[in-house]
Amino acid sequence: METEFFAGIPKIPYVPNAGARNVLCFQHYNAEEVLLGRSMEDWLRFSVCYWHSFCGTGADPFGFQTLHRPWNEGATPMECAKKRLHAAFEFFTKLGVKYYTFHDRDMSPEGRTLEESNSNLDEMTDLALQLQNRTGVKVLWVTCNLFAHSRYMNGAATNPDCHVLAYAGAQVKKGLDVAKKLGAENFVFWGGREGFYSIHNTDVGAELKHMANFFKMAVKYKEKIGLKCQFLIEPKPKEPCKHQYDYDAMSVIGFLKHYELDSHFKLNIEPNHTTLAGHSYEHDVIMASVFGMLGSVDSNTGSPDLGWDTDQFPMDIRNTTMIMKTVIEQGGLQPGGLNFDAKVRRESTDLEDLFIAHVGAMDAFARGLRNAVRIIEEGVITSMVKERYMSFSHGIGQKVVDGSTSLEELEDFVKQNGEPKVTSGKQEKYETVFNHYL
Ligand code: XYL
Structure with a gap:
Protein backbone atom coordinates (compact mmCIF):
# COMPACT_ATOMS: atom_id res chain seq x y z
CA MET A 1 0.00 0.00 0.00
CA GLU A 2 1.22 3.48 -0.85
CA THR A 3 2.17 5.88 1.94
CA GLU A 4 -0.47 8.49 2.73
CA PHE A 5 1.34 11.79 3.16
CA PHE A 6 -1.65 13.90 4.16
CA ALA A 7 -3.27 11.50 6.61
CA GLY A 8 -6.40 12.90 8.20
CA ILE A 9 -7.17 15.23 5.31
CA PRO A 10 -10.09 13.96 3.20
CA LYS A 11 -11.10 15.04 -0.27
CA ILE A 12 -11.96 18.72 0.16
CA PRO A 13 -15.76 19.06 -0.04
CA TYR A 14 -17.94 21.99 -1.13
CA VAL A 15 -19.87 23.17 1.92
CA PRO A 16 -21.48 26.55 1.29
CA ASN A 17 -21.96 28.68 4.42
CA ALA A 18 -19.78 26.40 6.53
CA GLY A 19 -18.67 29.44 8.51
CA ALA A 20 -15.41 31.19 9.32
CA ARG A 21 -14.01 28.35 11.41
CA ASN A 22 -14.01 25.90 8.51
CA VAL A 23 -11.00 26.42 6.28
CA LEU A 24 -10.73 22.92 4.85
CA CYS A 25 -13.81 23.09 2.66
CA PHE A 26 -14.81 25.18 -0.32
CA GLN A 27 -17.52 27.66 0.50
CA HIS A 28 -17.60 29.34 -2.92
CA TYR A 29 -15.89 26.99 -5.38
CA ASN A 30 -18.43 24.49 -6.63
CA ALA A 31 -16.58 22.78 -9.49
CA GLU A 32 -19.62 21.58 -11.46
CA GLU A 33 -21.83 24.65 -11.02
CA GLU A 378 -25.90 43.34 -14.93
CA GLY A 379 -23.86 45.35 -17.42
CA VAL A 380 -23.86 48.58 -15.37
CA ILE A 381 -20.12 49.22 -15.72
CA THR A 382 -20.11 48.07 -19.36
CA SER A 383 -22.84 50.51 -20.27
CA MET A 384 -21.12 53.34 -18.37
CA VAL A 385 -17.91 52.70 -20.33
CA LYS A 386 -19.84 52.40 -23.61
CA GLU A 387 -21.51 55.73 -22.93
CA ARG A 388 -18.11 57.30 -22.21
CA TYR A 389 -16.87 56.45 -25.72
CA MET A 390 -20.14 57.22 -27.50
CA SER A 391 -18.61 60.02 -29.61
CA PHE A 392 -16.72 57.35 -31.58
CA SER A 393 -19.92 55.61 -32.71
CA HIS A 394 -20.85 58.13 -35.39
CA GLY A 395 -19.62 61.03 -37.49
CA ILE A 396 -16.00 62.03 -37.19
CA GLY A 397 -15.50 59.59 -34.28
CA GLN A 398 -16.56 56.68 -36.47
CA LYS A 399 -14.10 57.87 -39.10
CA VAL A 400 -11.26 57.83 -36.53
CA VAL A 401 -12.19 54.26 -35.69
CA ASP A 402 -12.20 53.29 -39.38
CA GLY A 403 -8.93 55.11 -40.00
CA SER A 404 -10.65 57.08 -42.77
CA THR A 405 -10.11 60.65 -41.62
CA SER A 406 -7.17 63.07 -41.62
CA LEU A 407 -5.67 65.87 -39.56
CA GLU A 408 -7.17 68.36 -42.05
CA GLU A 409 -10.64 66.96 -41.48
CA LEU A 410 -10.15 67.01 -37.71
CA GLU A 411 -9.22 70.68 -38.02
CA ASP A 412 -12.40 71.41 -40.02
CA PHE A 413 -14.42 69.59 -37.37
CA VAL A 414 -13.01 71.79 -34.61
CA LYS A 415 -13.56 74.95 -36.66
CA GLN A 416 -17.22 73.99 -37.05
CA ASN A 417 -17.83 72.65 -33.53
CA GLY A 418 -15.54 74.79 -31.35
CA GLU A 419 -14.32 73.77 -27.87
CA PRO A 420 -15.27 70.29 -26.58
CA LYS A 421 -17.46 70.40 -23.48
CA VAL A 422 -15.99 69.34 -20.12
CA THR A 423 -16.96 65.75 -19.31
CA SER A 424 -16.44 64.16 -15.91
CA GLY A 425 -14.38 60.93 -15.77
CA LYS A 426 -16.45 59.83 -12.75
CA GLN A 427 -13.75 57.61 -11.28
CA GLU A 428 -15.36 57.50 -7.83
CA LYS A 429 -18.68 56.46 -9.35
CA TYR A 430 -16.98 53.55 -11.14
CA GLU A 431 -15.16 52.52 -7.96
CA THR A 432 -18.38 52.66 -5.96
CA VAL A 433 -20.28 50.58 -8.51
CA PHE A 434 -17.42 48.03 -8.63
CA ASN A 435 -17.40 47.73 -4.83
CA HIS A 436 -21.09 46.96 -4.95
CA TYR A 437 -20.24 43.54 -6.44
CA LEU A 438 -17.52 42.50 -3.95
C1 XYL B 1 9.89 32.79 -10.80
C2 XYL B 1 8.90 32.36 -11.84
C3 XYL B 1 8.97 30.89 -12.19
C4 XYL B 1 8.18 30.58 -13.42
C5 XYL B 1 8.51 29.28 -14.04
O1 XYL B 1 9.71 34.11 -10.44
O2 XYL B 1 7.60 32.70 -11.44
O3 XYL B 1 8.55 30.14 -11.11
O4 XYL B 1 6.81 30.62 -13.17
O5 XYL B 1 9.84 29.17 -14.29
Missing part, protein backbone atom coordinates in the same frame (compact mmCIF):
# COMPACT_ATOMS: atom_id res chain seq x y z
CA VAL A 34 -22.49 26.33 -14.35
CA LEU A 35 -22.07 30.10 -14.69
CA LEU A 36 -22.48 31.87 -18.04
CA GLY A 37 -22.75 28.52 -19.79
CA ARG A 38 -19.57 26.98 -18.40
CA SER A 39 -18.70 25.08 -15.23
CA MET A 40 -16.69 26.87 -12.56
CA GLU A 41 -13.99 24.26 -13.03
CA ASP A 42 -13.72 25.16 -16.72
CA TRP A 43 -13.65 28.89 -16.13
CA LEU A 44 -11.00 28.62 -13.46
CA ARG A 45 -8.84 25.70 -14.66
CA PHE A 46 -6.88 25.62 -11.39
CA SER A 47 -3.41 24.16 -11.32
CA VAL A 48 -0.99 23.38 -8.49
CA CYS A 49 2.69 24.14 -8.99
CA TYR A 50 5.26 21.56 -8.14
CA TRP A 51 8.25 23.69 -7.23
CA HIS A 52 6.84 25.76 -4.38
CA SER A 53 4.44 23.22 -2.96
CA PHE A 54 6.58 20.08 -3.13
CA CYS A 55 10.20 21.25 -3.49
CA GLY A 56 10.04 24.39 -1.33
CA THR A 57 11.92 24.21 1.94
CA GLY A 58 11.18 27.62 3.42
CA ALA A 59 14.83 28.65 3.16
CA ASP A 60 15.41 32.34 2.45
CA PRO A 61 18.61 34.39 2.05
CA PHE A 62 18.72 34.85 5.82
CA GLY A 63 17.60 31.52 7.17
CA PHE A 64 17.61 27.80 6.67
CA GLN A 65 14.93 25.25 5.97
CA THR A 66 11.76 25.52 8.03
CA LEU A 67 9.51 23.18 6.04
CA HIS A 68 10.48 19.56 6.62
CA ARG A 69 8.39 17.50 4.23
CA PRO A 70 8.21 13.73 4.61
CA TRP A 71 8.44 13.26 0.83
CA ASN A 72 11.84 14.92 0.75
CA GLU A 73 13.36 12.28 3.02
CA GLY A 74 14.96 9.38 1.17
CA ALA A 75 18.26 7.64 0.55
CA THR A 76 18.81 9.02 -2.96
CA PRO A 77 17.58 12.03 -4.94
CA MET A 78 15.58 9.68 -7.22
CA GLU A 79 13.94 8.01 -4.22
CA CYS A 80 12.89 11.43 -2.91
CA ALA A 81 11.68 12.44 -6.36
CA LYS A 82 9.36 9.42 -6.51
CA LYS A 83 7.98 10.05 -3.03
CA ARG A 84 7.44 13.67 -3.97
CA LEU A 85 5.48 12.67 -7.05
CA HIS A 86 3.20 10.37 -5.04
CA ALA A 87 2.68 13.10 -2.43
CA ALA A 88 1.88 15.61 -5.18
CA PHE A 89 -0.76 13.38 -6.78
CA GLU A 90 -2.34 12.65 -3.39
CA PHE A 91 -2.51 16.42 -2.89
CA PHE A 92 -3.99 17.16 -6.36
CA THR A 93 -6.70 14.54 -5.97
CA LYS A 94 -7.64 15.48 -2.40
CA LEU A 95 -7.81 19.12 -3.43
CA GLY A 96 -9.83 18.24 -6.53
CA VAL A 97 -7.58 20.14 -8.94
CA LYS A 98 -7.26 18.79 -12.49
CA TYR A 99 -3.91 20.35 -13.47
CA TYR A 100 -0.33 20.71 -12.29
CA THR A 101 2.78 22.52 -13.56
CA PHE A 102 6.45 21.71 -13.12
CA HIS A 103 10.02 22.48 -14.17
CA ASP A 104 12.02 19.56 -15.54
CA ARG A 105 14.38 19.77 -12.56
CA ASP A 106 11.59 19.87 -9.93
CA MET A 107 10.26 16.56 -11.02
CA SER A 108 13.56 14.88 -11.59
CA PRO A 109 17.06 15.54 -10.24
CA GLU A 110 19.80 16.85 -12.51
CA GLY A 111 22.45 14.19 -13.24
CA ARG A 112 26.19 14.52 -13.81
CA THR A 113 25.66 14.65 -17.58
CA LEU A 114 22.88 15.66 -19.90
CA GLU A 115 22.32 11.97 -20.69
CA GLU A 116 21.94 11.11 -17.00
CA SER A 117 19.56 14.04 -16.42
CA ASN A 118 17.49 12.88 -19.39
CA SER A 119 17.36 9.30 -18.21
CA ASN A 120 16.24 10.45 -14.73
CA LEU A 121 13.54 12.46 -16.45
CA ASP A 122 12.46 9.44 -18.51
CA GLU A 123 12.07 7.35 -15.37
CA MET A 124 10.19 10.06 -13.49
CA THR A 125 7.88 10.94 -16.35
CA ASP A 126 7.00 7.24 -16.81
CA LEU A 127 5.74 7.33 -13.23
CA ALA A 128 4.04 10.70 -13.74
CA LEU A 129 2.20 9.31 -16.76
CA GLN A 130 0.97 6.33 -14.74
CA LEU A 131 -0.28 8.64 -11.99
CA GLN A 132 -1.90 10.98 -14.52
CA ASN A 133 -3.73 8.06 -16.13
CA ARG A 134 -4.81 6.72 -12.77
CA THR A 135 -6.14 10.04 -11.42
CA GLY A 136 -7.15 12.02 -14.52
CA VAL A 137 -4.90 14.92 -13.40
CA LYS A 138 -3.22 16.62 -16.38
CA VAL A 139 -0.26 18.90 -17.06
CA LEU A 140 -1.23 22.54 -17.54
CA TRP A 141 2.34 23.41 -18.46
CA VAL A 142 5.90 22.21 -18.36
CA THR A 143 8.91 24.47 -18.26
CA CYS A 144 12.67 24.03 -18.20
CA ASN A 145 14.72 25.36 -15.34
CA LEU A 146 17.31 27.40 -17.23
CA PHE A 147 18.31 29.60 -14.30
CA ALA A 148 19.30 27.61 -11.19
CA HIS A 149 22.38 25.66 -12.32
CA SER A 150 25.64 27.63 -12.14
CA ARG A 151 26.20 27.14 -15.90
CA TYR A 152 23.29 29.55 -16.42
CA MET A 153 24.62 32.31 -14.16
CA ASN A 154 25.13 34.62 -17.18
CA GLY A 155 21.89 33.59 -18.83
CA ALA A 156 20.71 30.70 -20.99
CA ALA A 157 19.48 31.80 -24.43
CA THR A 158 21.21 35.17 -23.88
CA ASN A 159 24.46 33.78 -22.49
CA PRO A 160 27.59 35.34 -24.05
CA ASP A 161 28.95 31.78 -24.43
CA CYS A 162 27.25 29.77 -27.19
CA HIS A 163 28.17 26.53 -25.41
CA VAL A 164 25.78 27.47 -22.61
CA LEU A 165 23.08 28.43 -25.10
CA ALA A 166 23.57 25.00 -26.69
CA TYR A 167 23.08 23.32 -23.31
CA ALA A 168 19.86 25.26 -22.81
CA GLY A 169 18.74 24.19 -26.29
CA ALA A 170 19.41 20.55 -25.49
CA GLN A 171 17.46 20.91 -22.25
CA VAL A 172 14.50 22.54 -23.99
CA LYS A 173 14.52 19.82 -26.68
CA LYS A 174 14.07 17.24 -23.94
CA GLY A 175 11.50 19.45 -22.18
CA LEU A 176 9.41 19.52 -25.35
CA ASP A 177 9.65 15.73 -25.65
CA VAL A 178 8.43 15.49 -22.05
CA ALA A 179 5.59 17.92 -22.79
CA LYS A 180 4.49 15.66 -25.65
CA LYS A 181 4.80 12.48 -23.59
CA LEU A 182 2.70 13.88 -20.73
CA GLY A 183 0.15 15.68 -22.94
CA ALA A 184 1.01 19.13 -21.57
CA GLU A 185 -1.44 21.77 -22.75
CA ASN A 186 1.14 24.59 -22.63
CA PHE A 187 4.89 25.08 -22.41
CA VAL A 188 6.31 28.07 -20.53
CA PHE A 189 9.53 30.01 -21.01
CA TRP A 190 10.47 32.14 -18.05
CA GLY A 191 13.78 33.86 -18.75
CA GLY A 192 15.07 33.96 -15.20
CA ARG A 193 18.55 35.12 -16.11
CA GLU A 194 17.83 36.46 -19.59
CA GLY A 195 18.83 40.02 -18.87
CA PHE A 196 21.77 41.79 -17.34
CA TYR A 197 23.30 43.10 -14.15
CA SER A 198 25.70 45.47 -15.91
CA ILE A 199 25.13 47.17 -19.21
CA HIS A 200 28.94 47.62 -19.52
CA ASN A 201 29.60 43.95 -20.23
CA THR A 202 26.44 43.32 -22.25
CA ASP A 203 25.70 43.38 -25.99
CA VAL A 204 21.96 43.84 -25.72
CA GLY A 205 21.27 43.69 -29.47
CA ALA A 206 23.17 40.41 -29.88
CA GLU A 207 21.51 38.83 -26.84
CA LEU A 208 18.00 39.69 -28.00
CA LYS A 209 18.69 38.24 -31.44
CA HIS A 210 20.10 35.05 -29.94
CA MET A 211 17.03 34.72 -27.75
CA ALA A 212 14.70 35.21 -30.73
CA ASN A 213 16.58 32.56 -32.71
CA PHE A 214 16.45 30.25 -29.72
CA PHE A 215 12.65 30.59 -29.64
CA LYS A 216 12.51 29.97 -33.40
CA MET A 217 14.40 26.70 -32.88
CA ALA A 218 11.90 25.73 -30.18
CA VAL A 219 8.98 26.47 -32.52
CA LYS A 220 10.60 24.38 -35.25
CA TYR A 221 11.21 21.41 -32.95
CA LYS A 222 7.68 21.63 -31.55
CA GLU A 223 6.31 21.44 -35.10
CA LYS A 224 8.68 18.62 -36.00
CA ILE A 225 7.52 16.38 -33.15
CA GLY A 226 3.85 17.33 -33.60
CA LEU A 227 3.53 18.84 -30.14
CA LYS A 228 0.17 20.55 -29.95
CA CYS A 229 0.61 22.79 -26.93
CA GLN A 230 0.54 26.58 -26.60
CA PHE A 231 3.92 28.28 -26.07
CA LEU A 232 3.90 30.94 -23.34
CA ILE A 233 6.43 33.54 -22.23
CA GLU A 234 6.28 34.73 -18.64
CA PRO A 235 7.32 38.37 -18.16
CA LYS A 236 9.22 39.55 -15.08
CA PRO A 237 11.07 42.86 -14.76
CA LYS A 238 13.86 41.94 -12.34
CA GLU A 239 15.01 39.39 -9.76
CA PRO A 240 17.30 37.61 -10.16
CA CYS A 241 18.63 39.97 -12.89
CA LYS A 242 18.70 43.70 -12.37
CA HIS A 243 17.01 44.02 -15.74
CA GLN A 244 15.20 41.16 -17.49
CA TYR A 245 14.40 41.41 -21.18
CA ASP A 246 10.88 40.07 -20.64
CA TYR A 247 10.17 43.07 -18.43
CA ASP A 248 6.39 43.14 -18.69
CA ALA A 249 3.56 42.23 -21.04
CA MET A 250 4.15 45.08 -23.46
CA SER A 251 7.92 44.48 -23.65
CA VAL A 252 7.32 40.83 -24.49
CA ILE A 253 4.62 41.62 -27.05
CA GLY A 254 6.96 44.15 -28.70
CA PHE A 255 9.79 41.58 -28.75
CA LEU A 256 7.55 38.87 -30.23
CA LYS A 257 6.18 41.18 -32.92
CA HIS A 258 9.62 42.54 -33.81
CA TYR A 259 11.01 39.04 -34.35
CA GLU A 260 7.79 37.77 -35.99
CA LEU A 261 7.19 35.23 -33.26
CA ASP A 262 3.83 36.55 -32.08
CA SER A 263 1.71 33.93 -33.82
CA HIS A 264 3.56 31.16 -31.96
CA PHE A 265 3.43 32.53 -28.41
CA LYS A 266 1.08 33.92 -25.82
CA LEU A 267 1.84 35.22 -22.35
CA ASN A 268 1.72 33.65 -18.92
CA ILE A 269 1.12 36.61 -16.66
CA GLU A 270 2.16 36.48 -13.02
CA PRO A 271 0.59 39.38 -11.11
CA ASN A 272 3.44 39.46 -8.56
CA HIS A 273 5.76 40.18 -11.49
CA THR A 274 3.35 42.81 -12.79
CA THR A 275 3.46 44.69 -9.50
CA LEU A 276 7.27 44.34 -9.43
CA ALA A 277 7.26 46.15 -12.79
CA GLY A 278 5.48 49.05 -11.10
CA HIS A 279 2.03 48.31 -12.50
CA SER A 280 -1.23 47.58 -10.72
CA TYR A 281 -2.12 43.94 -10.04
CA GLU A 282 -4.37 43.45 -13.08
CA HIS A 283 -2.42 45.63 -15.52
CA ASP A 284 -0.56 42.98 -17.54
CA VAL A 285 -3.50 40.59 -17.59
CA ILE A 286 -5.55 43.34 -19.22
CA MET A 287 -2.78 44.51 -21.58
CA ALA A 288 -2.04 40.96 -22.77
CA SER A 289 -5.74 40.25 -23.21
CA VAL A 290 -6.35 43.39 -25.25
CA PHE A 291 -3.71 42.20 -27.74
CA GLY A 292 -5.15 38.65 -27.83
CA MET A 293 -2.01 37.42 -26.07
CA LEU A 294 -3.27 36.36 -22.63
CA GLY A 295 -2.61 32.63 -22.46
CA SER A 296 -2.46 31.77 -18.78
CA VAL A 297 -2.15 33.34 -15.34
CA ASP A 298 0.26 32.46 -12.54
CA SER A 299 -2.21 33.32 -9.84
CA ASN A 300 -0.31 34.74 -6.95
CA THR A 301 0.28 38.06 -5.27
CA GLY A 302 3.13 40.03 -3.79
CA SER A 303 3.32 42.37 -0.85
CA PRO A 304 3.63 45.79 -2.46
CA ASP A 305 4.96 47.09 0.87
CA LEU A 306 7.91 44.68 0.55
CA GLY A 307 8.57 45.05 -3.17
CA TRP A 308 10.06 41.68 -4.04
CA ASP A 309 8.72 38.46 -5.47
CA THR A 310 7.01 37.00 -2.41
CA ASP A 311 4.81 34.55 -4.38
CA GLN A 312 1.93 34.63 -1.90
CA PHE A 313 -1.39 32.92 -2.36
CA PRO A 314 -3.94 35.30 -3.92
CA MET A 315 -6.55 36.09 -1.27
CA ASP A 316 -7.76 39.55 -2.28
CA ILE A 317 -11.28 39.44 -3.73
CA ARG A 318 -10.91 42.77 -5.52
CA ASN A 319 -7.94 41.41 -7.46
CA THR A 320 -9.52 38.07 -8.30
CA THR A 321 -12.65 39.87 -9.51
CA MET A 322 -10.61 42.08 -11.83
CA ILE A 323 -8.76 39.07 -13.27
CA MET A 324 -11.89 36.98 -13.78
CA LYS A 325 -13.72 39.89 -15.43
CA THR A 326 -10.94 40.02 -18.04
CA VAL A 327 -10.88 36.23 -18.40
CA ILE A 328 -14.64 36.09 -19.02
CA GLU A 329 -14.51 39.01 -21.44
CA GLN A 330 -11.93 37.21 -23.56
CA GLY A 331 -13.94 33.97 -23.50
CA GLY A 332 -11.81 31.99 -21.01
CA LEU A 333 -8.19 30.98 -20.61
CA GLN A 334 -8.15 27.55 -22.22
CA PRO A 335 -5.75 25.92 -22.93
CA GLY A 336 -4.20 28.03 -20.15
CA GLY A 337 -5.46 28.23 -16.60
CA LEU A 338 -4.93 29.68 -13.15
CA ASN A 339 -1.71 28.20 -11.82
CA PHE A 340 -0.84 28.81 -8.18
CA ASP A 341 2.78 29.90 -8.50
CA ALA A 342 2.61 30.59 -4.79
CA LYS A 343 4.26 29.29 -1.65
CA VAL A 344 3.10 29.05 1.91
CA ARG A 345 5.08 31.36 4.19
CA ARG A 346 8.17 29.81 5.75
CA GLU A 347 6.40 30.24 9.08
CA SER A 348 3.40 28.18 7.88
CA THR A 349 4.99 24.90 8.80
CA ASP A 350 2.05 22.50 9.15
CA LEU A 351 1.28 20.16 6.28
CA GLU A 352 -2.36 21.24 6.40
CA ASP A 353 -1.25 24.82 5.65
CA LEU A 354 -0.61 23.70 2.06
CA PHE A 355 -4.28 22.71 1.78
CA ILE A 356 -5.57 25.76 3.61
CA ALA A 357 -3.60 28.05 1.29
CA HIS A 358 -4.89 26.42 -1.89
CA VAL A 359 -8.48 26.15 -0.66
CA GLY A 360 -8.44 29.81 0.42
CA ALA A 361 -7.03 30.95 -2.92
CA MET A 362 -9.42 28.80 -4.94
CA ASP A 363 -12.33 30.23 -2.97
CA ALA A 364 -10.94 33.75 -3.52
CA PHE A 365 -10.97 33.09 -7.28
CA ALA A 366 -14.38 31.44 -7.13
CA ARG A 367 -15.72 34.59 -5.47
CA GLY A 368 -13.92 36.67 -8.09
CA LEU A 369 -15.61 34.62 -10.80
CA ARG A 370 -19.05 34.94 -9.21
CA ASN A 371 -18.57 38.71 -8.81
CA ALA A 372 -17.33 39.12 -12.38
CA VAL A 373 -20.33 37.18 -13.70
CA ARG A 374 -22.68 39.55 -11.86
CA ILE A 375 -20.77 42.59 -13.13
CA ILE A 376 -21.03 41.32 -16.69
CA GLU A 377 -24.63 40.09 -16.46
